[in-house]
Amino acid sequence: MRTTVDMAAADIAPSVGSVLAAQSISERAMSDKRIVGLARDAIDTLCRLARPIAIMDEIEKGDFQNVYHGEGRNEPETPLGDILQHADTQALFAVTLGEDVSREITRLFDENEFAPAAMLDAAASEGAETVALTVEKSYRDHLRCTGSLGSTAATMPFSPGYCGWHVSGQRALFDTLRPKEIGITLSDSFLMHPLKSISGVIVAGHKDIFEFEDTFPFCDKCETRSCRSRIKAAMEQ
Numbered sequence: 597m598r599t600t601v602d603m604a605a606a607d608i609a610p611s612v613g614s615v616l617a618a619q620s621i622s623e624r625a626m627s628d629k630r631i632v633g634l635a636r637d638a639i640d641t642l643c644r645l646a647r648p649i650a651i652m653d654e655i656e657k658g659d660f661q662n663v664y665h666g667e668g669r670n671e672p673e674t675p676l677g678d679i680l681q682h683a684d685t686q687a688l689f690a691v692t693l694g695e696d697v698s699r700e701i702t703r704l705f706d707e708n709e710f711a712p713a714a715m716l717d718a719a720a721s722e723g724a725e726t727v728a729l730t731v732e733k734s735y736r737d738h739l740r741c742t743g744s745l746g747s748t749a750a751t752m753p754f755s756p757g758y759c760g761w762h763v764s765g766q767r768a769l770f771d772t773l774r775p776k777e778i779g780i781t782l783s784d785s786f787l788m789h790p791l792k793s794i795s796g797v798i799v800a801g802h803k804d805i806f807e808f809e810d811t812f813p814f815c816d817k818c819e820t821r822s823c824r825s826r827i828k829a830a831m832e833q
């Protein structure tokens with residue numbers, strides 16, 4: 597089921613509040629007209645320049661084990677490694693907002709327009725996350741429609757570079773998914789172009805398999821602890 601999904605930029609545009617929260621700007625700043633104006637301008641620019649598109653392809657567990665192994669540089673114990681043992685199905689995905697937004701962010705930083713640049717960077721990151729969540733939901737809906745995902749099952753995304761999956765895993769993921777079809781390429785240092793792109797795997801299985809602790813050795817260096825909100829979201833699916 598190799599699928600590409602186009603989305604309207606307006607459908608992935610974040611709220612002013614989420615753009616500010618992504619930069620750890622407090623709610624009190626919502627009364628600062630200048631800051632709110634910068635956030636609104638960034639969202640307008642995102643809507644004008646973003647070309648959200650995604651690609652997704654289901655993959656057999658054995659084939660994904662090879663992708664996940666990548667260049668053999670993953671941490672010995674990882675949440676995804678454990679979850680995979682019990683997963684029912686999985687799909688590779690990649691999403692991007694296109695080149696124009698990333699180019700505009702770079703231009704603003706290069707011209708020392710730091711406030712608008714940071715706002716657009718945050719808005720674009722939020723937008724890319726929304727595209728990734730939309731793709732995850734689309735995979736979940738597909739599984740539910742075909743009877744492959746019961747009410748006690750859920751989905752959860754994982755990306756190379758996080759939670760013990762080494763960033764070099766991007767190479768095997770790109771070789772298998774081939775997201776160049778939607779304009780995403782990979783550099784020798786495993787950076788995606790356009791920059792505002794996300795890739796990874798969506799794993800589906802019983803909700804129990806996603807309830808892991810944030811006590812892996814590498815969790816000490818994790819600033820976001822984003823697994824906590826992702827687990828909560830999976831339990832509420």
Ligand code: SF4
Nearest residue numbers: 759810815818822823
């Ligand atoms: S604490 Fe951070 S590194 Fe550890 S599993 Fe959660 S998100 Fe991943």
